[in-house]
Amino acid sequence: MTNNTQLWEKTLFELEGELSRANFSTWFKNTAILKQDDGMVVVGVPNEFVKDWLQNKFHKTILRSLRNLSENIRGIEYTVCKIDEPKVEKKPQVLVGSSQGAELPLVDLYINKEDGLNPRYTFNDFIIGSFNELAYAASQAILKKVGTNVYNPLFIYGNTGLGKTHLIQAIGNEVKKHYPNKRVFYTTSEKFSVDYINSVQQGSKAMASFKNKYRVYDLLIMDDIQFLSNKEKTQEELFHIFNELYHNNKQIIFSSDKHPNYIPALEARLKSRFSAGMIVDIQEPEYESRLAILRAKAETQKFFPPLEIIEYLASSVQGNIRELEGLLNGIICQSELRNRNLTLNEIKPFIKNTAKPKKLLSVKEIVKVVCDFYSIEESFVYEKTRRKEILKPRQIAMFILREDFNISYPTIGQKLGGRDHTTVMHSCEKVKSDIKNDLSLMQEVDQIRAMF
Amino acid sequence: MDFTCNREIIQKCIMSADRVTSKNSSLPILSSVLLTTNSKSIIIRATNLEVGVEFQIPADVKRDGNVAIPGALFSNILTSIPDEETITISVTDNVCKIITKTKNITIKGFIPDDFPTIPVINEGESFTIQSQSFIQGVKAVLMSAAVSDIKPEISSVYIYQKEKYLIFAATDSFRLAEKKINYTGGHISQGVIIPIKNIIEIIKIFESINENILFKITKTQISCVSKSVYITSRVIQGVYPDYEQILPKNNTTEILVLKQDLINTIKLSTLFSDKFNKIQFIINPQQKKCLITTKNSDIGETESNLTATMSGEPIEISLNGKHLFDCLNTIDQDSIVIQCNGFNKPAVIRGVGDQSFTYLTMPLTK
Numbered sequence: 001m002t003n004n005t006q007l008w009e010k011t012l013f014e015l016e017g018e019l020s021r022a023n024f025s026t027w028f029k030n031t032a033i034l035k036q037d038d039g040m041v042v043v044g045v046p047n048e049f050v051k052d053w054l055q056n057k058f059h060k061t062i063l064r065s066l067r068n069l070s071e072n073i074r075g076i077e078y079t080v081c082k083i084d085e086p087k088v089e090k091k092p093q094v095l096v097g098s099s100q101g102a103e104l105p106l107v108d109l110y111i112n113k114e115d116g117l118n119p120r121y122t123f124n125d126f127i128i129g130s131f132n133e134l135a136y137a138a139s140q141a142i143l144k145k146v147g148t149n150v151y152n153p154l155f156i157y158g159n160t161g162l163g164k165t166h167l168i169q170a171i172g173n174e175v176k177k178h179y180p181n182k183r184v185f186y187t188t189s190e191k192f193s194v195d196y197i198n199s200v201q202q203g204s205k206a207m208a209s210f211k212n213k214y215r216v217y218d219l220l221i222m223d224d225i226q227f228l229s230n231k232e233k234t235q236e237e238l239f240h241i242f243n244e245l246y247h248n249n250k251q252i253i254f255s256s257d258k259h260p261n262y263i264p265a266l267e268a269r270l271k272s273r274f275s276a277g278m279i280v281d282i283q284e285p286e287y288e289s290r291l292a293i294l295r296a297k298a299e300t301q302k303f304f305p306p307l308e309i310i311e312y313l314a315s316s317v318q319g320n321i322r323e324l325e326g327l328l329n330g331i332i333c334q335s336e337l338r339n340r341n342l343t344l345n346e347i348k349p350f351i352k353n354t355a356k357p358k359k360l361l362s363v364k365e366i367v368k369v370v371c372d373f374y375s376i377e378e379s380f381v382y383e384k385t386r387r388k389e390i391l392k393p394r395q396i397a398m399f400i401l402r403e404d405f406n407i408s409y410p411t412i413g414q415k416l417g418g419r420d421h422t423t424v425m426h427s428c429e430k431v432k433s434d435i436k437n438d439l440s441l442m443q444e445v446d447q448i449r450a451m452f
Numbered sequence: 453m454d455f456t457c458n459r460e461i462i463q464k465c466i467m468s469a470d471r472v473t474s475k476n477s478s479l480p481i482l483s484s485v486l487l488t489t490n491s492k493s494i495i496i497r498a499t500n501l502e503v504g505v506e507f508q509i510p511a512d513v514k515r516d517g518n519v520a521i522p523g524a525l526f527s528n529i530l531t532s533i534p535d536e537e538t539i540t541i542s543v544t545d546n547v548c549k550i551i552t553k554t555k556n557i558t559i560k561g562f563i564p565d566d567f568p569t570i571p572v573i574n575e576g577e578s579f580t581i582q583s584q585s586f587i588q589g590v591k592a593v594l595m596s597a598a599v600s601d602i603k604p605e606i607s608s609v610y611i612y613q614k615e616k617y618l619i620f621a622a623t624d625s626f627r628l629a630e631k632k633i634n635y636t637g638g639h640i641s642q643g644v645i646i647p648i649k650n651i652i653e654i655i656k657i658f659e660s661i662n663e664n665i666l667f668k669i670t671k672t673q674i675s676c677v678s679k680s681v682y683i684t685s686r687v688i689q690g691v692y693p694d695y696e697q698i699l700p701k702n703n704t705t706e707i708l709v710l711k712q713d714l715i716n717t718i719k720l721s722t723l724f725s726d727k728f729n730k731i732q733f734i735i736n737p738q739q740k741k742c743l744i745t746t747k748n749s750d751i752g753e754t755e756s757n758l759t760a761t762m763s764g765e766p767i768e769i770s771l772n773g774k775h776l777f778d779c780l781n782t783i784d785q786d787s788i789v790i791q792c793n794g795f796n797k798p799a800v801i802r803g804v805g806d807q808s809f810t811y812l813t814m815p816l817t818k
Binding site for chain 2: 021022023025026046047048049050051052053056080081082103104105114119
């Protein structure tokens with residue numbers, strides 16, 4: 001980047017000497033070298049008028065100056081693009097309307113209709129910590145070589161609110177910036193299936209255009225792929241599109257809240273394809289990352305609370321980034337209201353109030369989920385039967401009740417048909433040790449856990 | 453070059469072209485218009501590097517050539533010789549001689565080779581629309597676009613196609629106007645964002661023309677072609693906010709009033725409003741009360757009762773009088789509907805029975 005800026009600055013310096021001042025400032029304002037590729041230099045210009053003029057009038061002069069500075073330059077291409085003017089520290093202008101009251105809520109609606117990307121998501125405000133560094137590294141590798149890299153497809157999974165969408169949209173935006181010729185498209189699996197259903201409704205012509213629409217992209221990003229479960233025909237269509245794109249070395253990125261193997265009712269052929277490239281997970285951020293995230297968020301909001309408050313927030317709030325953001329917003333709002341920074345003691349009750357209550361599920365509900373998973377009658381679990389197909393779900397239910405919901409052994413025994421607490425202990429131990437050796441059992445338990 | 457042409461025709465074109473020239477550019481050539489001969493006609497070009505125009509007018513050409521002369525000066529000359537039917541222009545060494553029956557005028561021209569080229573669009577999508585429909589669409593929303601260019605994408609008019617309509621939209625983030633114009637052409641896959649200053653020039657030029665215009669759009673440029681005029685303008689490369697999501701689907705209070713009544717009341721009320729033109733509406737459908745009040749501690753206050761048909765919940769809402777006034781002027785119907793969704797949600801204004809125009813304005817804080 002700096003190389004380009006420096007080269008262009010030197011070129012402009014030379015050109016300035018050759019041209020009249022008026023000419024120079026009119027035609028070379030807001031121009032820049034966007035990239036150099038194998039001797040071809042791409043120069044960004046603010047509009048078509050300038051593009052025409054530089055091409056017709058100044059092309060030779062510019063080329064000569066560039067060659068003087070760097071010998072291997074063969075040619076110049078001009079493209080019209082938006083170039084950010086160097087940011088001048090302006091005093092915040094008081095808009096006429098600023099005290100008019102509320103604005104129309106348009107801020108979040110700047111979504112590019114053509115590629116579905118929200119320009120708000122960039123790598124600039126993406127915070128990297130040990131929880132997401134692998135995913136970040138993979139995304140950077142993709143940016144270097146879109147399509148023709150080992151990370152195709154890239155599958156990113158992790159719980160909600162950990163920045164999956166931010167990351168994959170940032171990849172899209174970055175690719176758009178560095179490769180203006182590549183066609184990028186972002187969609188969610190839900191939109192994809194709606195699109196599919198609509199085209200089925202409208203008949204064969206719409207179907208054909210649907211099929212073609214997704215095959216022209218150089219980078220296809222599909223968010224929240226887990227919602228494709230149980231949508232067989234949509235999956236099939238995705239499968240075909242995937243194959244087509246993959247064979248043409250087009251980059252594909254998916255995100256989901258689960259590992260593809262644990263997405264229920266997903267076709268095996270899709271699962272195996274998802275696993276073909278790179279599967280990375282995003283974990284919950286650890287303390288240091290939470291601290292960094294809170295600081296960055298506070299800074300973008302121009303809010304500078306004392307460090308101890310940020311530290312307290314980071315240490316006491318576990319869980320996802322969205323919740324952290326929500327809490328911080330709440331605190332900013334509170335301190336704006338009171339017109340001063342809040343003290344630690346004022347924040348403590350606030351966190352308690354907003355911290356989400358632990359999920360309260362009754363034993364019955366949990367047992368029901370397990371039974372549904374193994375498709376057996378719920379009542380069998382409570383009966384005194386040792387049939388194998390009943391025994392296993394019962395033991396797993398006990399194990400989950402103990403491990404995930406911290407219910408005491410005697411209570412579990414009592415609730416599941418008046419069994420002795422030693423029976424429950426045995427069941428838990430058994431499942432625990434079986435899981436280590438039995439991969440399919442582990443997957444089953446994981447899948448059940450995902451349902452809570 | 454040497455040619456003779458009708459004074460009235462060339463005057464009209466030069467006046468239009470001069471609007472587009474750059475008034476205080478560091479590059480003097482941009483304040484000029486370029487005349488070029490083209491078999492039996494001459495081409496007049498002008499540009500400020502935002503918009504470029506090209507007129508073609510019939511002329512009796514005796515010798516080919518071109519010349520760039522100051523637009524404002526040329527335009528003033530032509531308006532000062534209203535009695536002449538034809539004028540003859542002959543140019544040698546960039547000195548332009550204008551000869552009429554009774555007058556001889558000499559102007560110093562610029563080197564025509566320095567005149568910028570006007571981009572021609574050959575690729576991209578195209579659509580055709582009647583010029584007056586286009587102007588109608590733009591004019592209906594123009595006043596809502598943002599004036600400052602801090603956010604270039606909203607100091608623009610956004611035009612896109614949806615179903616059987618060509619939709620024009622503009623917003624300054626406090627109010628929003630949308631106008632639908634019937635459209636029968638093919639699908640246009642991408643919308644186009646045209647800077648407000650540029651689109652004003654475009655409609656000014658097409659105002660006196662009544663024919664179909666062919667629009668061609670690319671990611672960076674738009675061109676409008678009619679029989680005798682070619683206009684091209686930069687477009688904003690950016691994203692227009694997906695405003696359709698904030699258009700309310702239903703409402704809690706609905707008021708139907710005569711437009712003229714409301715205009716008169718607002719005119720009176722704004723005399724007493726504060727610097728944000730705040731006008732308060734107190735509406736109670738049950739008591740059949742529609743009260744409009746304004747208050748200014750320095751001048752005084754007003755209270756007007758408006759005859760209106762109302763339904764829904766009672767509401768007290770403060771709106772910007774200027775915003776209301778702006779939109780009332782663009783509504784043709786005699787009666788208008790105001791729909792509210794609570795004192796802090798945008799209010800919708802439409803002409804009665806007219807779904808083609810929608811105006812949204814954000815209430816002021818109390």
